[in-house]
Amino acid sequence: MEYILENKELSIRIESFGAELVGIKDRINENEYIWQKNSKYWGKSSPVLFPFVGSIRNGKYQYEGKEYEIKTRHGFARDNEFKIFNRGKDFIEFVFEYSKNTLEIYPFKFKLFIKYTLKDRSLEINYRINNLGEKEMYFSFGAHPAFNINLDLDNNYEDYCIEFDKNEIGNSKVLQEGFVVPNKEKEIFKEKKLNLKKDIFINDALIFENVKSKLIYLKNKKNEEIIKFKFANFEYLAFWGVQGGNFICFEPWDGITDYINSSGKLKEKIGIRKLESNKEKKYDIMITV
Numbered sequence: 001m002e003y004i005l006e007n008k009e010l011s012i013r014i015e016s017f018g019a020e021l022v023g024i025k026d027r028i029n030e031n032e033y034i035w036q037k038n039s040k041y042w043g044k045s046s047p048v049l050f051p052f053v054g055s056i057r058n059g060k061y062q063y064e065g066k067e068y069e070i071k072t073r074h075g076f077a078r079d080n081e082f083k084i085f086n087r088g089k090d091f092i093e094f095v096f097e098y099s100k101n102t103l104e105i106y107p108f109k110f111k112l113f114i115k116y117t118l119k120d121r122s123l124e125i126n127y128r129i130n131n132l133g134e135k136e137m138y139f140s141f142g143a144h145p146a147f148n149i150n151l152d153l154d155n156n157y158e159d160y161c162i163e164f165d166k167n168e169i170g171n172s173k174v175l176q177e178g179f180v181v182p183n184k185e186k187e188i189f190k191e192k193k194l195n196l197k198k199d200i201f202i203n204d205a206l207i208f209e210n211v212k213s214k215l216i217y218l219k220n221k222k223n224e225e226i227i228k229f230k231f232a233n234f235e236y237l238a239f240w241g242v243q244g245g246n247f248i249c250f251e252p253w254d255g256i257t258d259y260i261n262s263s264g265k266l267k268e269k270i271g272i273r274k275l276e277s278n279k280e281k282k283y284d285i286m287i288t289v
Helices: 100-105
Strands: 002-006 011-013 019-026 059-062 066-070 084-085 090-098 110-119 122-131 137-140 146-148 160-168 171-176 180-188 192-195 206-209 216-220 228-232 238-242 247-254 273-275 280-288
Touching: 002 090, 002 110, 011 110, 019 122, 066 100, 084 137, 171 206, 247 280, 273 280
Parallel strands: none
Antiparallel strands: 002 011, 011 019, 059 066, 084 090, 090 110, 110 122, 122 280, 137 273, 146 247, 160 192, 160 216, 171 180, 206 238, 216 228, 228 280, 238 247
């Protein structure tokens, strides 16, 4: 089911399936800022990544002497129905809870809350993960919103850039068949500006670790069209798109896809997070257009 938040300037659309953001539309000029799910290129708009980011090597992992099989990329929360937890005039909050089915592939009891709040020309998204079990819980988490690259007679993909709030080293992890190659990086940009080009994601996502900036911008270099993106409590920042798909994904991650030499043991997984019993972990992003 689709839900709508509106004010005088923006209209926000969220689907209960995956609690996925599927629209940020300017009510004045009719611009749509979110990618509109074209399955020819990519059939999502803004999935949530939980309880894993990326892929699990061989589709299996071990925890406390038992092997679990999970074939889906980026966990499973994005492929499940969320329930309404709370709702007001300018916000809506969803919840997804463990079940018998999730326990078969992920042996932890959890609740995942996603709250969308509309503030003037900004959308704030708050994530909360609760460990309901008696033992510590191991997980990764990430956001994955895709923003439209508006192409017309006057614009092309190369007119756009990503600008960082602070100077960065700009070295990306190297991927091989979707998995990280250990101790290997490639310089993608320097200082503050990452220029887009059509083949920039030919080798999959660009993944940067320990980015100093917590504020980045998607800019059109010709007309200064801007999307402002703030994020908090994430260790990694990734960018991704597909050639021919006129979008760019901003992906703050707390966790990372498996390394090619991963042991398969959950507690040894690179980037895995640990949450104590009855504790909560929070993440936040804000999108301003």
